[in-house]
Amino acid sequence: MKAIGFKKSLHIDEADSFIEFEKEIPTAEGRDILVKIEAISVNPVDYKIRKNSLKDTQQDIPKVIGWDAIGTVEATGDEVTLFKKGDRVYYAGDLTRDGSNQEFQIVDERIVGMAPKNISIEQAAAMPLTSxxxxxxxxxxxxxxxxxxxxxxxxxxxxxxxxxxxxxxxxxxxxxxxxxxxxxxxxxxxxxxxxxxxxxxxxxxxxxxxxxxxxxxxxxxxxxxxxxxxxxxxxxxxxxxxxxxxxxxxxxxxxxxxxxxxxxxxxxELMFTRAMFQTEDMIAQHHILNQISQLLDEGILQPTMNTTLDGFTAENMKAAHRLLESGKSVGKLVVKF
Amino acid sequence: MKAIGFKKSLHIDEADSFIEFEKEIPTAEGRDILVKIEAISVNPVDYKIRKNSLKDTQQDIPKVIGWDAIGTVEATGDEVTLFKKGDRVYYAGDLTRDGSNQEFQIVDERIVGMAPKNISIEQAAAMPLTSxxxxxxxxxxxxxxxxxxxxxxxxxxxxxxxxxxxxxxxxxxxxxxxxxxxxxxxxxxxxxxxxxxxxxxxxxxxxxxxxxxxxxxxxxxxxxxxxxxxxxxxxxxxxxxxxxxxxxxxxxxxxxxxxxxxxxxxxxELMFTRAMFQTEDMIAQHHILNQISQLLDEGILQPTMNTTLDGFTAENMKAAHRLLESGKSVGKLVVKF
The missing domain is CATH 3.40.50.720 (NAD(P)-binding Rossmann-like Domain)
Structure with missing residues (x-):
């Protein structure tokens, strides 16, 4: 599968600030589900990590970040009870694992919600982390x-x-x-x-x-x-x-x-606390995301997406980070796969 | 009436660190009650204020501190609804008004509770501020x-x-x-x-x-x-x-x-916030003190008084502060009038 990452923290205008590369599709075990990603969004945490995490070192396999995705469940671990293959889900994810800048991702079901149905995939992709x-x-x-x-x-x-x-x-x-x-x-x-x-x-x-x-x-x-x-x-x-x-x-x-x-x-408030420390109440994020879906489907909450880039490419990831880093973006930016 | 205060921040061993003096008995108006004090206790806030509030200046009328008292209601302001003359009450008081180191004190009824009945007056005097x-x-x-x-x-x-x-x-x-x-x-x-x-x-x-x-x-x-x-x-x-x-x-x-x-x-947590800012919920302290009385009377809470000094004199106030300032006191110290 295709993934996009970086081996070193570089200025976004440098050629290798994002690199496309091939990666094995991971296997879902335990409470993890495997999701085929359809769209992602970017958040300030993304460029902060891109700019700082590999400043003084370089790694051979590119680091995959990104913490907002919508997609369909492809496979489920043997302890999964909340989702089945084919469900459309959305989630922010876990800072301690690979992010959503890849075609398939594994994520713990307790921090995943059923995606909203009455708004577009792009609109839904923009919601998890901020919500x-x-x-x-x-x-x-x-x-x-x-x-x-x-x-x-x-x-x-x-x-x-x-x-x-x-x-x-x-x-x-x-x-x-x-x-x-x-x-x-x-x-x-x-x-x-x-x-x-x-x-x-x-x-x-x-x-x-x-x-x-x-x-x-x-x-x-x-x-x-x-x-x-x-x-x-x-x-x-x-x-x-x-x-x-x-x-x-x-x-x-x-x-x-x-x-x-x-x-x-x-x-x-740090959205990653529950997953990072595997707190007893980490399933709260499953319930919150389901509630957000309902509020979006009922039209009580309106989507906050403002810009869409079409195609999961290194060029689009660079464009997305560049806009976010400028501090001038309003609402959310989504990359559609 | 007799009051004890200080004109200047002095070391506790100095002669005038506390001064006995005569003062008019104040009048209760509005939601204030006038209390005839029977015993007081001392808290760290007392010596912090004694040592620091009049460091660079001196006042003609001694400053009266102390925020823990038990006594009986002598008179009530025209808006008082919670107490009547003769009730035995206890309270910590209000940092922005004169304290309880005097024979009579006015205090807003909303920060006063009915005193416990099954413990001694000295034991009760030790409870308000800390509780x-x-x-x-x-x-x-x-x-x-x-x-x-x-x-x-x-x-x-x-x-x-x-x-x-x-x-x-x-x-x-x-x-x-x-x-x-x-x-x-x-x-x-x-x-x-x-x-x-x-x-x-x-x-x-x-x-x-x-x-x-x-x-x-x-x-x-x-x-x-x-x-x-x-x-x-x-x-x-x-x-x-x-x-x-x-x-x-x-x-x-x-x-x-x-x-x-x-x-x-x-x-x-600052116990004085509610009275100092006259918050809408300042009557909460009335309810808390009543609940503490009940817990004391039922034997669920035990008194924390550990030392009693007999007599409302400058010498006893000095002794009380000296012990508290040493940092070696255990439980609470009470001065009985």
Whole structure:
């Protein structure tokens, strides 16, 4: 089968930043299923790993990354109970195993969901990683729920990115929160409104932007951009006993003590934690993905895909990473096989 | 009435580190009640404020601190609904108002509870601040509950202090957790076992101490001593998706990013947050104190008082602070009026 990977961390414009190569189709054992991939999407984690994981070393067999795929089940391990051959499934996968930049992939059934049926394959391919991340941070980490939190206010830092796009929708349409999203360009502002944001603020001078639209403080803040950069604003804007979540890549220590006076809570979300540590509750991701499928099929959530590249080629993988690395992409980018 | 305070932050051995003086009895208005105090207890927050709040300045009227009292209601403001004259009440109070080192005090009824009936006045005086802190961190911050958390494991850093003594009991007797407490001297170890700890560990080399007794990781960690000092151990010992709480006085920034891989949560607890910010739910402290009274009266919680000084004098206040500042006290110290 065909796979695309890299032997060394290279600038995306270099010839070998992505290489097409042949690989054996793996065998599904235990709780693994073998999936024939039909489309994938790219996420910031992809280029971060491409640029950093093989910086100081080189490997003979190219490293296969990519953590978003849709496809059909080709074979099942002997302990598989959730899926059968022919099911169309979607998933983000496991950071500790090969990714989805290949024609066939094995993945643990507990982190796989039934794909949505009423949206296109490309649209569905864009959803798993961002939906799992946005769902986990709001429901599993901050433990928000409609009963007790309806009409409370959430500030979403980074509304137009992949996770922000699903985050705004879940916060607004499923939890009934009042949603303030940061969006600083016209195209991102329009996108956030389309996702359901109630208020938009510029990320620069965030504190006065939020106060200007009538909020002294907010109940919840989730950061999808840069925790260190927004720390001071977060400390000022969070309500006493408020909840703060982040998925961003920390660039240094933070003065956590500044939150003590308010008895505030801080939650990390990493979508890979459950699979990486094989937590007892890792099957939660199966249930979350099924729920996301249902919300998409019922039209409650709208797809966040914005760009499709046709054909699983090294050139398309380069184009995909190049766009994502520019930081200018809005919504999600999908590569159709 | 008599009050005891200080005009300047002084070493406890200096003559004027505490001064007795006369003060007008205040009037209860609104939701405030006026309490005739019968006994108080001291907490680390007392000497921290005595030592630091008037370091660079001096005031004419002595500053009155102290946040633990039991007494009887003498008068009620016109909006008071929870208490009537003659009720015996106990409370920790509000950091932004005068404390309980005086014969009469006004306090908002929403942070006051009915005193326990089956234990002594001195024993009851020792409970409010530490019980509120321990209860809030376990139930309101980490959101632990018996149904879902029974038999999970909590590591309590600082088991023999005031908050630790109640924390061990609530974790063990009310939540049904398996409790590991740090205690490094014979007297503190005995005390922690008396409070209900299942396992004791030395605070030095905490990681290997915990592993030695058979735990690779723990579900919850609460720090009542020093977050910076134990940070590395906390990062290593917490389970993926685990919960960490702290009440300690932070000495510097922390590398919060180290918890991201595990998607762990961090909670601050400051007992004064609710009153300080007049949060909508500040009446929660009334309910918590009533529940603590019931648990004490039913013999489920045992009192944590260990030392009583007889007489509300500057000499006794000095003795109380001196003992607390030594860091060697076990359980709680009470001054009886």
């Amino acid at each position: 799992l991340t946005a769902y986990e941070i709001l429901f599993d980490r901050l433990q928000l729920n409609k009963e007790k939190d309806k009409d409370k206010t959430i500030l979403i830092i980074g509304g137009a990115g992949g996770v922000g796009s699903v985050g705004i929708q879940l916060a607004k349409k499923v939890l009934g929160l009042s949603v303030i999203a940061t969006a600083s360009r016209e195209v991102t502002a329009e996108w956030c409104l389309k996702m359901g944001a109630d208020h938009l603020v510029n990320h620069q001078d965030l504190v006065s932007e939020v106060k200007k639209i009538g909020f002294e403080q907010v109940d919840f803040i989730v950061d999808f951009v840069n925790l260190n950069e927004y720390w001071d604003a977060i400390v000022e804007l969070i309500k006493p006993q408020g909840k703060i979540g982040s998925i961003s890549d920390p660039t240094g220590p933070v003065p956590l003590n500044q939150l003590k006076k308010k008895s505030a809570a801080f939650y990390w | 509120l802190t321990a209860y809030e961190i376990l139930f309101d911050r980490l959101q632990l509950n018996k149904e879902k958390d029974k038999d999970k494991t909590i590591l309590i850093i600082g088991g023999a202090g005031g908050v630790g003594s109640v924390g061990i009991q609530l974790a063990k007797k009310v939540l049904g957790l398996s409790v590991i407490a740090t205690a490094s001297r014979e007297v503190t170890a005995e005390w922690c076992l008396k409070m209900g700890a299942d396992h004791l560990v030395n605070h030095q080399d905490l990681v290997s101490e915990v592993k030695k007794i058979g735990f690779e990781q723990v579900d919850f960690i609460v720090d009542f001593v020093n977050l910076n000092e134990y940070w590395d151990a906390i990062v290593e010992l917490i389970k993926p998706q685990g919960k960490i709480g702290s009440i300690s006085d932070p000495t510097g920034p922390v590398p919060l990013n180290q918890l991201k891989k595990k998607s762990a949560a961090f909670y601050w």
